[in-house]
Amino acid sequence: MNNFYEIIDERRSTKVYDPQIEIPREELVGILETAGKAPSAWNLQHWQFLVFDNKEVQERLLPIAYNQQQVKDASAVIAVLGDLEANKKVDPVFDPAVENGEMTAEIKNILKGQIDGAYSREEYPRDAAFSNASLAAMQFMLAAKAEGWDTCPIGGFNPAALVSEFNVSDRYLPIMLITIGKPLQKARKSGRLDIRNLIDWAE
Ligand SMILES: Cc1cc2nc3c(=O)[nH]c(=O)nc-3n(C[C@H](O)[C@H](O)[C@H](O)COP(=O)(O)O)c2cc1C
Numbered sequence: 001m002n003n004f005y006e007i008i009d010e011r012r013s014t015k016v017y018d019p020q021i022e023i024p025r026e027e028l029v030g031i032l033e034t035a036g037k038a039p040s041a042w043n044l045q046h047w048q049f050l051v052f053d054n055k056e057v058q059e060r061l062l063p064i065a066y067n068q069q070q071v072k073d074a075s076a077v078i079a080v081l082g083d084l085e086a087n088k089k090v091d092p093v094f095d096p097a098v099e100n101g102e103m104t105a106e107i108k109n110i111l112k113g114q115i116d117g118a119y120s121r122e123e124y125p126r127d128a129a130f131s132n133a134s135l136a137a138m139q140f141m142l143a144a145k146a147e148g149w150d151t152c153p154i155g156g157f158n159p160a161a162l163v164s165e166f167n168v169s170d171r172y173l174p175i176m177l178i179t180i181g182k183p184l185q186k187a188r189k190s191g192r193l194d195i196r197n198l199i200d201w202a203e
Pocket of ligand 1: 011012013014015068152153154155156157176187188189190
């Protein structure tokens with residue numbers, strides 16, 4: 001599937017998966033690579049993906065996701081984590097551009113100053129982790145659909161339990177889980193409110 005509008009229309013949150021289907025890691029890496037092309041503030045790529053792709057770890061994840069069976073039956077579950085310390089990525093993000101002459105060291109230092117300023121504000125790291133990682137999450141679901149896989153975003157899980165059961169570093173904040181697999185049952189197409197009621201034109 002590579003028509004953009006078809007991908008958008010055909011993506012729907014799939015909750016009943018065929019438990020027999022495995023997803024090759026290489027394929028998952030390809031979809032995650034596409035997800036990682038999402039935009040992010042200063043290109044700091046505030047996401048980290050924790051992948052559950054065997055039934056043993058998925059079973060441990062099940063109670064953390066309040067026993068939503070899709071977590072066990074999906075081919076894999078991705079925990080999208082937001083990076084609370086994405087400011088630490090300044091060098092790996094900007095140095096290649098400085099080294100190949102696309103950016104001056106001076107510009108890099110100006111950007112670093114802006115980033116340090118933002119990260120010194122108490123609420124910023126958490127806000128940025130949520131907003132930026134969510135863009136990658138959305139892009140993951142669309143990329144998966146383009147590759148013939150169905151997904152479901154899951155907010156119904158216990159983040160503290162996830163962190164403790166799977167030793168997630170306190171650098172990362174669980175944003176959402178995403179199941180991915182092949183449906184046993186085609187998901188119902190959900191409706192939408194009239195977009196005109198959700199638009200205000202600023203004056
Ligand atoms: C942040 C977020 C959290 C969600 N949490 C759950 C969840 O815990 N369990 C579930 O089955 N679906 C969950 N969903 C899926 C929504 O129910 C679904 O996206 C919505 O009904 C629209 O349907 P569609 O995705 O098929 O268009 C979640 C979706 C989002 C965006």
